[in-house]
Amino acid sequence: MNKKYKKIGVIIAIVLTVILITTFVVNIVIENKITTAIEKLPKSVKIKYESVDANIWTGNLEMIAPKVMVIGETTQKTILDATLNTIEINEISYWNFLMNDKISVETLIVNQLVAKYKHNPVVKNDDYKSGFLENINQIINIEKININNADILITNYNTDSTILSIPKLNFELKDIKINPEASITKNKFNYSDFNLAAKNLQWATNEYDKLYADSVHVTNDKLSLKHFKLKTKYNTTEYSKILKTERDHFNVQVKEVIFSNMDFGFNTAEEFYFKSKEVLFNSPETEIYRDKLVADDTTYKPLYGKMLRDLNFKLGVDTLKIADGKISYLEKVKSDKPAGRLDFLDMNATISNLGNTFGNDETRIKVNTMFMDNSPVEVNWNFKVADTTDQFVFKADLGVFNALHMDQFTQPNLNVDLNGELEQTYFTISGNPSTSHIDLKMKYDDFEVSILKKDGEEKNKFLSTIANLFVSKDSQDDKKEFRYGQAESVERDVTKSVFNYVWLNIKAGLLSAMTGDGEQDN
Template sequence: MQKKHKILSVVLVFILVIIVGFFVAQWKIGKKIEQALSEFPNHIQMSYSNLEVNILLGNVDLKSSKWKVYGKTTGELITQGHIGQISIENLSYWDCLFNEKIAVETLLIQNPVIKYVQNNKVKQADFEQKTWGSLTQKVELGEVLVSKADVLVVKKDNDSLLFSSPNVNLKVDGLKFHKNENKPVEFDGFSVDAKNIKYALNDYDDVFVDSLSVTKTASFLNNVKIKTKFDKAAFSQVVETERDHVDIHFKSVSVTGQDLKLLNSSVVGINAERVSVDKPHFEIYRDKLVADDLEPKPLYGKMLRNLKFNLGIDTLNINQGAIVYSEKVKKDNGAGRINFTNFNATIANLGNSYSSDTETLIEVNTDFMEGSPLQVQWHFKVQDSTDRFVFKADLGHITAASMNSFSEPNLNTRFNGELYQTFFTIDGNPKLSSIDLKIKYDNFKVSMLKEDGWEKKKFLSGLINWFISNDSKENEDGYRYGHAEQVERDKTKSVFNFIWLSIRSGLRSAIANDGEKEN
């Protein structure tokens, strides 16, 4: 009996030692964590309300922490924020003690409110070196969860908003930080959900997104808007050279078969099997009274070729869109206006990551000026340094008067008559183009208007109509043929201006009846 009591006493003492040891170890580890939290570099300031440690489960909870991060060299505030709770679950003591590695099953960051100040003077490479270069151990996180983050990014120079979203949720799987390696950050997968996003696209335009969801393989954006920050009159006063005033809306944008290639925090490649843009509506206004932008405008092939990252979108679909383009040329007149409705387009092989023989092909089906069916085929090779392109179009029946909403205020020209069918093919490069065109029309007349836009210049109008053929019935097939070569491009204007110059040359040839019928 006495022996049993001795054994029981030893067991009780052993249990007591374990319990006391547990609390002592937990107290010591808690103190060590507190000490570590107090020993951040001078440019990082942090405070918190409470620290809870459970060494049995390997859990650590840091509650109500406040953070401020200053630039090492500038001493200026870079980031500040408040985090409701930071939780570490299942910290591996074995890895910490024997493998020189911090391994955590889950890192949970709840309700962070973060403000980041972007300083363009700080180079991204320098920032990454300062961020990751000081790592002394490898860090592996099974999953990182950021819940209900309120994120604000502002520009240092004027505190203007660059990005904001009051509700961001992030999950990263298999996140690894390596010390002293060229690729310090790796992860297996991620997902981001955000709502009520505002992003400064540039100094003049903002992007708004109601909701966004992104994973490594797919993305979905709902209710996207791109808007110029100023009204039209104010915009003309703030820009030094002419620029589009935009009001653009996409009902949704979806990306499938997505593959994002990342190097540290930078995107170096974007590939996707399909991108679909549903019900886009474009309102574009250009004030031509503002000084011309005389910078050379590259064609789209060169723009894609010179992207700073790899892009490869196998198919881009635009569904049920609308485009309204307005252009103000004369001070006392309203803006001329053209529009496309029921706009559907497919773009194949969009990007710079395809082989030299691969063509980018754009096919468009739309209604021009409310009711005239228009089909377009446009193709070029991005890797072709000559930037040769072919642009074909088939325009159905259109009343000439429907073009007066653009021609009267901008050109002081009024058209009448019926254009039954127009076909043309433009073969161009960055300097010159040639065009073959055929058109079937009837009772076509041109009226040149006085500066008030109402009264007709009778003599000039009569002279012009005397020189042109007012119908195409003379030819056996009912078409007139136009041809022009060496149409010179104005390199300070867009490719669409070049296409218009080519069409104009072809129309002049056809109406003057000096083109030849195709063989």
């Protein structure tokens, strides 16, 4: 019996020894294969780490304290510097890895990533996309990727100024499938769902403006931004000094932005698309300032229909809503005078069919707001994005309005002082990118125009008298309830904005109603 037990003991010992040696050898083989793979990376990519620990029995792999550096191939300067606490791979299929050269993983966990990337604006985005896919030679299947407590910083390669900063990022991506052998981009990279949460986001959208958000939450079908801001980086004085041609100065703050029922990706034609059933801007406050003393921007300004039609991706937003908004527009025309100001308060708006994917369906814009804090305004604006002639209809209904409220804009900008009350004004503008027609009717009382002297303070009595000779002070003249105005072939200044086009029509309609016979044109 003793001999029998001894034999069994020897056999068990041998088996255990073989298992231990095999485990040790296989673990070494795996670790060496990973080391070899790292060594085969391009010379521009350098990876250092304290250790790689593999366990064939648990299917786990852990890389301790990895550090990644990427060197620019042309400049030979560091463009990516990333350090991590650990990279953990759980339940990896070593058989597929060793025998089939495929990577199958249950979970990939990246802990405490701190990455600084220097973006070279000369390199096209397509180069980054193709480079990422070309560097992957194996089929990869991962059930879940987690990035925990990451700090991401992207700066400009030349100036080191911040482009994107996300100091607190957590990210989860599920059911990842990468197939470098697929013929189209859509099939090369797939996933089922993701969840991204970040705080204190900063993004330089261009050389002048920055976007901020206290928190960001994105899933496969929803995006939420809390305390969203878009601001020009300079104050108005500094901004005017660096501008070569005039450009708006922005200060936009939104309590919350929500994209619902999103869908995005690449279609079969390799075009990027973005869709959403509803986008909500909750309580936006916007101040836009323009310094007209800066040289004019004389480039062609397309209408919104053409701008949407010419987007380099497919956009489809069923409904965009603005709730409880406020917009202020300030325009500085004279260096010795404050900027004139127009305010739109209590704004609620709905835009339907926003994008370039709705065929012959109209894009419809409806706005309800209070103008200059005392007059209700309703706007209805329709056009078809697919219509290459860019025909549009713009209708507005302005309620009771005291002209004195326009003084803060007309006095500094136009040297004109208006007095009187508009009881009701309706107008319809129909046109195209070149010319338009306006029909206007208005009811007003005791309206008077005062032309100011150059100092903008004193009234020029002579010019004011001449001006008012042509203005019918009361729409009730000859017992008419409304005075009517029309203007044909109002020419657009194509170097100015859409809203300048609207103003040119309103001005023509007002002149017709107040200085003409006031009769309705049949």
